[in-house]
Amino acid sequence: MDITAQPGRDEMKANYTEQALAEGGHYFIWLNFKFEDDFEGMNKLNRIGARITKYSERPNLKFKYFIIDTKYKNAFAMPGGYVYVTNSLMSRVNDDQLAAILAHEIAHITHKHGLKKFEEFQKQAWLKSLLGQKIFFYSTDLRKEMDYELQSDITGARYLKRAGYDPAIALSALNLLKDIDEENRRELERDMELEPERRKLIKKLIENHPPIDERIQKVSGQLDTINREEKVLFDEKDFVF
Numbered sequence: 603m604d605i606t607a608q609p610g611r612d613e614m615k616a617n618y619t620e621q622a623l624a625e626g627g628h629y630f631i632w633l634n635f636k637f638e639d640d641f642e643g644m645n646k647l648n649r650i651g652a653r654i655t656k657y658s659e660r661p662n663l664k665f666k667y668f669i670i671d672t673k674y675k676n677a678f679a680m681p682g683g684y685v686y687v688t689n690s691l692m693s694r695v696n697d698d699q700l701a702a703i704l705a706h707e708i709a710h711i712t713h714k715h716g717l718k719k720f721e722e723f724q725k726q727a728w729l730k731s732l733l734g735q736k737i738f739f740y741s742t743d744l745r746k747e748m749d750y751e752l753q754s755d756i757t758g759a760r761y762l763k764r765a766g767y768d769p770a771i772a773l774s775a776l777n778l779l780k781d782i783d784e785e786n787r788r789e790l791e792r793d794m795e796l797e798p799e800r801r802k803l804i805k806k807l808i809e810n811h812p813p814i815d816e817r818i819q820k821v822s823g824q825l826d827t828i829n830r831e832e833k834v835l836f837d838e839k840d841f842v843f
């Protein structure tokens with residue numbers, strides 16, 4: 603498994619395609635969810651996100667962070683640098699767990715998982731309307747792809763080490779994910795008045811498929827290697843504005 607996210611041959615084309623996908627997907631999310639104007643929260647996302655992306659393989663990509671206002675807890679990424687975290691997840695995690703979650707989502711973007719997924723579907727040639735919805739669905743469907751999840755877990759842990767965090771905080775975030783899954787499920791069961799279409803959307807927002815225990819085991823197995831092979835690149839001087 604490639605745990606680095608090196609640029610490909612068609613990097614320029616990939617960047618343009620990703621931007622177009624991101625705009626379509628972001629528009630769909632903007633139509634269907636409410637963003638929260640939480641200055642402090644946005645500040646935190648931008649600060650932690652910048653620290654992680656700076657030492658990733660795509661330091662020049664403009665990453666954008668959004669807080670979605672919903673009682674359901676989750677985070678996801680879309681191609682081209684768009685990262686979404688729900689406000690209920692924000693208030694459930696500590697800063698380290700948030701860093702680990704962001705590192706994982708950022709790794710989906712540096713590996714271009716969303717773009718790859720989209721290109722697979724494009725081959726099936728049913729790219730018609732509702733483009734934004736499809737991009738959103740592909741982005742959340744990434745959680746069903748064990749390979750992509752593991753790749754992002756491990757690349758994310760590498761980023762944490764480079765950014766001066768203890769990569770083991772990835773395990774704390776994964777453990778939390780197990781509790782959150784259960785909380786989301788119960789919340790959705792209680793949500794009786796949700797319309798069917800909306801229910802479908804919320805299900806997409808919260809579903810987590812790959813067994814988290816297996817992910818915890820795989821990440822634990824990589825921690826020694828990551829600690830040995832990755833250097834701390836974080837330098838406070840890089841972040842003086």
Ligand SMILES: [Zn+2]
Pocket residue numbers: 706707710744745750751754
């Ligand atoms: Zn993921």
